[in-house]
Amino acid sequence: xxxxxxFSRIDIYCNMTVYSYSQSSFNFYLARNTSSRGARNMVxxxxxxxxxxxxxxxxxASVRARYRHLLDxxxxxxxxxxxxxxxxxxxxxxxxxxxxxELFRSSRLRYDEIGCxxxxxxxxxxxxxxxxxxxxxxxxxxxxxxxxxxxxxxxLLPRSARKAGQLDILRDEYGDAVRTxxxxxxxxxxxxxxxxPLCDRLRLMFFGNLHQDWSEFVLSELGIFRxxxxxxxxxxxxxxxQDIDDYLHLHACRQRFHDGEAPQAVAACLPAMPxxxxxxxxxxxxxxxxxxxxxxxxxxxxxxLCLYADCAWPxxxxxxxxxxxxxxxxxxxxxxxxxxxxxxxxxxxxxxxxRVMPRLRRQxxxxxxxxxxxxxxxxxxxxxxxxAPGVSVEALLxxxxxxxxxxxxxxxxxxxxxxxxxxxxDAVFAPLPGAFFHPFQSGPAxxxxxxxxxxxxxxxxxxxxxxxxxxxxxxxxxxFHAKAGIQSPFVFWEAIDEQLLAMALDCLPPLHLRKCxxxxxxxxxxxxxxxxxxxxxxxxxxxxxxIEVKGPGDRLQDNQIRWLHYFAEHGMPVAVCYVQWAEQxx
Numbered sequence: 348x349x350x351x352x353x354f355s356r357i358d359i360y361c362n363m364t365v366y367s368y369s370q371s372s373f374n375f376y377l378a379r380n381t382s383s384r385g386a387r388n389m390v391x392x393x394x395x396x397x398x399x400x401x402x403x404x405x406x407x408a409s410v411r412a413r414y415r416h417l418l419d420x421x422x423x424x425x426x427x428x429x430x431x432x433x434x435x436x437x438x439x440x441x442x443x444x445x446x447x448x449e450l451f452r453s454s455r456l457r458y459d460e461i462g463c464x465x466x467x468x469x470x471x472x473x474x475x476x477x478x479x480x481x482x483x484x485x486x487x488x489x490x491x492x493x494x495x496x497x498x499x500x501x502x503l504l505p506r507s508a509r510k511a512g513q514l515d516i517l518r519d520e521y522g523d524a525v526r527t528x529x530x531x532x533x534x535x536x537x538x539x540x541x542x543x544p545l546c547d548r549l550r551l552m553f554f555g556n557l558h559q560d561w562s563e564f565v566l567s568e569l570g571i572f573r574x575x576x577x578x579x580x581x582x583x584x585x586x587x588x589q590d591i592d593d594y595l596h597l598h599a600c601r602q603r604f605h606d607g608e609a610p611q612a613v614a615a616c617l618p619a620m621p622x623x624x625x626x627x628x629x630x631x632x633x634x635x636x637x638x639x640x641x642x643x644x645x646x647x648x649x650x651x652l653c654l655y656a657d658c659a660w661p662x663x664x665x666x667x668x669x670x671x672x673x674x675x676x677x678x679x680x681x682x683x684x685x686x687x688x689x690x691x692x693x694x695x696x697x698x699x700x701x702r703v704m705p706r707l708r709r710q711x712x713x714x715x716x717x718x719x720x721x722x723x724x725x726x727x728x729x730x731x732x733x734x735a736p737g738v739s740v741e742a743l744l745x746x747x748x749x750x751x752x753x754x755x756x757x758x759x760x761x762x763x764x765x766x767x768x769x770x771x772x773d774a775v776f777a778p779l780p781g782a783f784f785h786p787f788q789s790g791p792a793x794x795x796x797x798x799x800x801x802x803x804x805x806x807x808x809x810x811x812x813x814x815x816x817x818x819x820x821x822x823x824x825x826x827f828h829a830k831a832g833i834q835s836p837f838v839f840w841e842a843i844d845e846q847l848l849a850m851a852l853d854c855l856p857p858l859h860l861r862k863c864x865x866x867x868x869x870x871x872x873x874x875x876x877x878x879x880x881x882x883x884x885x886x887x888x889x890x891x892x893x894i895e896v897k898g899p900g901d902r903l904q905d906n907q908i909r910w911l912h913y914f915a916e917h918g919m920p921v922a923v924c925y926v927q928w929a930e931q932x933x
Contacts, residue, residue, distance in 0.1 A: 396459070396460040397434075397438055397460060398564075398565065399438075399441055399442065399445060399561065399565075400434075400437055400438050400441050402561055402564035402565070403441045403444070403445075403561070404429075404430065405564070406549060406550065406553045407426050407429060407430075407549065409553055409785070410426060410549050410552045410553055411426045411427075413552075413583055414552050414583070414585065417552075417585060417587065417588045417591065419588075421545065422545060422548070422549075425476070425542065425545060426549075428474070432470050432471070432474070433467070433470060435461045435462055435466070435467040436467045436468070436469075436470045436471050438458070438460060438461050438467070439456065439458075439461050439464060439467040439468060439471065440471055440476060440477070440540075442456065442458060442461070443456070443477075443538070443540050444540065444542075444543070444546045444561075445560075445561050449539055449540045449543050450481065450483065450487065450490075450491060450537060450538070450539055450540075451537070451538045451539075451540070452491060452528075452535050452536070452537060452538075453465050453468065453535060453536035453537075453538060454535050454536075456538075464536075465536055468536075468538055472538075475541065476540075476541055476542045477538050477539065477540060477541060478538065478539040478541050479536065479537075479538060480527045480528075480529075480537070481527070481537055481538075481539035482525045482526055482527050482530075483525065483526070483527075483528070483531075483537070484523060484524065484525050485514070485517045485518055485521045485524065486514060486518070488528075488531055488533075489510065489513065489514045489517065491537070492533070494509075494510045494513065496533075497510070497513050497517075498513075500531070500532060500533060501513075501517060501520075503516070503520065504516060504517070547595075548591065548595065551591065551594060551595065552584075552585060552591065553784070553785055554784065554785050554787070555584040555585075555784035555785065555792055557598055559787065563787040564787075572787075572789075572834055573832050573833045573834060574786060574787055574788060574789065574833060574834050575776045575788075575830070575833050575834070575835075576786070577776055577778050577782075577783045577786075577788070578778040579778070579783060579784075579785070579786070580778075583780070583784075584781060584784040584792065586624075590624055590627065593622060593624070593627050594627060594630070596616075597617075597627065597630045597631060597634065600613050600616050600617060600634060601630075601634050603616075604634065604637065604638060610638045610641050610642065611650070613634075613638060614635070614638050614654065617631060617634065617635065618631065619657075621659070625796065626781070626792070626793075628659070629660075629795075632658050632659045632660040632663075633660050635654050635657065635658040635660065635663075636654075636655075636658050636660035636662070636663050636666075638654055639651045639654035639655045639658060639663070639666065640666070642654065643666065643670060648670050648673055648674050649674075651666075651670050652667060652670045652671065652674070655667035655670060661692060661693060661695075661696075662695070662696070664683065664687055664692065664696070665687070665696055665699050665700075665703075667683060668680045668683050668684050668687070668703060669703070671683065672706075672707070677707055677710045677711055678711065680703075680707055681704075681707045681708075681711055684700060684703055684704055684707060687700055688700055688704070693870055693873065694869075694870065694873070694909050695870075695873060695905065695906070695909070698905055698908070698909060699905075701718065704716075721912050721915075721916075722912055722915035722916045723915065724911050724912070724915055724921065724922070724923055725921065725922035725923070726922065726923050726924075726925065727922055727923070727924040727925070728924075728925050728927070729744070729747070729924060729925070729926050729927070730926075730927050730928070730929045731743060731744070731747060731926055731927075731928065731929060732928070732929050732930075733928045733929075733930065739757075740896055740898035740901075740926050741757050741759075741880045741881060741896045742757055743926075744881065744894070744896050744924060744926060745757045745881050748881070748883055748894075749883075752885070752886070752887060753883055753884065753885050754850070754883070754884055755881050755882070755883040755884075755894070756847060756881065756882055756883075756884075757880060757881055758842065758847075758878075758880070758881065758882050759878060759879075759880050760875060760876050760877070760878045761839035761842035761843065762842070762843065762847065762851060762878075762882060763863050763867075763878055764837045764838070764839065764867070764875055764878075765837060765838045765839050765842070765843050766823060766851060766852075766855075766860060766863075766864075767837050767863070767864050767867055768835045768836070768837025768838035769822075769823040769826045769827055769830075769838060770810050770813070770814075770819055770822055770823050770826075770860075770864070771806070771807060771810045771837075771864070772826045772830060772835075773806050773809075773810075774803045774806035774807050774809075774810060775790060775791065775794075775803075775835065775836070775837065776790075776791070777791075777802075777803050777806055779791070779793075779802055779803070781793055788834075789834035789835060789836055790834075790835065790836035790837075794836055794871060794872075795871055795872045799868075799871065800868050807868070810822070810864075811861060811864075814857040814858075814860060814861050814864075815857070817857070819857060819860070820852050823848070823852065824848075824852075827843075827845075827848060837875070850884045850886055851882075851884075851891075853884075853886060853889060854884045854885070854886060854889050854890055854891040855891055859917075859919050862913075862917045862919065866910075866913055873906065874906075874910075876906055877904065877906030877907045877909060877910045878893070878910055879893035879894055879895040879896075879907075879910070879911070879914075879921060880894065880895055880896040881893070881894040881895075881896060882894070890920070891920065892920040892921065892922060893914060893919070893920065893921040893922075894921070894922050894923070894924050895907055895911060895921070895922070895923045895924070896923075896924055896926065897923060897924070897925045897926065898926050899926065899927055899928060899931070903923070911923065
């Protein structure tokens with residue numbers, strides 16, 4: 348993927364809910380939705396005062412249809428009984444579910460379409476979905492009241508005290524006391540959302556993850572994000588209730604670790620044995636790897652080594668080799684490195700081993716081994732006037748190199764990935780079991796799985812056959828127009844236009860595209876990034892050159908080096924251009 352740009356965020360306020368997205372996404376949305384259709388989308392969503400309730404009902408209906416056999420008695424009672432409640436009660440519950448936290452003051456639940464929150468809450472309390480008199484401690488009370496309200500409720504508080512100081516004083520006074528809101532002498536009704544975990548489970552079952560939320564519906568309806576319409580008849584991401592429980596357990600462990608809990612306590616809660624479910628095992632391995640990294644950074648090397656040894660996450664074996672070196676165990680490090688040499692897990696590991704093994708051989712007194720010389724990379728050195736503020740060195744060099752008959756374009760990872768995504772659109776969005784769970788996926792859930800290509804062999808074979816037959820250009824153009832703006836893990840709509848696409852298809856030989864696409868498929872997660880910054884075209888000669896740009900003090904990254912050598916090995920024109928500022932060279 349391209350380097351992440353630090354775009355500002357644009358917020359849309361819709362019935363007191365804020366939807367935030369990047370400047371680039373918003374610009375693309377505006378460009379595509381200045382028509383009456385885009386305006387109608389906005390008006391239709393904003394005029395539907397119960398849009399959020401409709402979205403929640405869609406999730407409930409989907410879960411009921413796909414996963415009824417995985418629901419326990421409480422969950423089945425909820426999905427069956429929710430729609431029988433009064434409209435205002437349903438709307439209030441969904442409003443609370445979509446807000447942060449589990450404690451709410453009735454006086455703060457003000458929605459025109461709902462009316463009196465106390466009345467709407469009564470059926471929810473009767474159903475057991477809200478607690479109408481929860482007991483809270485003084486810290487929770489301080490979180491619910493303003494500084495002024497606290498001063499009015501507790502005259503002992505100095506008027507000048509900050510809220511944190513107020514809490515310290517009240518803790519000294521009341522200790523661990525737990526009371527209802529009435530017990531704290533606050534004239535308001537407090538509601539606790541009792542079914543928040545249940546609703547999180549429903550959201551997980553619908554989305555297949557917990558990082559997507561209810562805003563996906565509105566962003567899609569507004570046309571800000573558009574998704575490929577995939578047949579969801581096979582969209583069952585969980586085969587057992589245990590899978591769901593395991594996912595939630597791993598999610599809770601990860602949250603505890605990121606919140607700063609002792610890593611040994613978190614690691615102790617993780618299963619000792621791998622999950623049989625590959626998808627869950629990837630999540631377990633990633634968390635183990637992160638905890639091991641924490642230990643390594645903290646110089647707790649024995650603990651780090653134990654976790655790396657039990658971890659299948661990419662890079663864990665290489666980290667174990669380095670930790671063994673730091674522990675003064677070069678023999679063990681060398682033995683593990685030899686195993687890695689025989690069966691490297693990736694190009695990245697193979698590249699690192701080329702640096703590690705000579706060092707280990709020297710330490711152990713082994714002789715040097717001959718290594719095949721890498722294909723040479725063309726190098727250019729240029730001195731340019733310093734870029735103006737806000738102008739990147741890549742954009743500066745593109746402007747310097749560009750001519751009318753040989754335009755240079757700053758594309759980084761966007762062009763090759765987009766060509767890949769357009770040609771293999773049908774393969775990427777093939778409706779396979781375990782790939783798509785809901786209508787708001789920008790790509791398949793198994794995108795980074797080892798068998799991603801194998802499961803779609805026929806679709807990828809068809810795409811590569813088009814490269815051989817010459818039909819690839821028509822396929823790419825067809826998808827460029829038919830799928831414009833639809834979310835994809837490969838296509839960067841904001842970075843490509845018809846002119847760039849036409850030059851690329853005219854100047855990039857199909858054999859070179861095949862080589863690029865094959866390498867992306869070898870390791871999608873890693874090889875979508877590291878591509879050269881610029882591409883220069885000579886349309887009259889139907890040729891091109893990729894150019895990696897390095898400004899003063901910058902150096903090549905490992906993934907960039909791997910791509911550069913790959914280009915050179917396969918006879919694809921590439922160069923690295925090192926830029927210095929002219930005044931520094933004078």
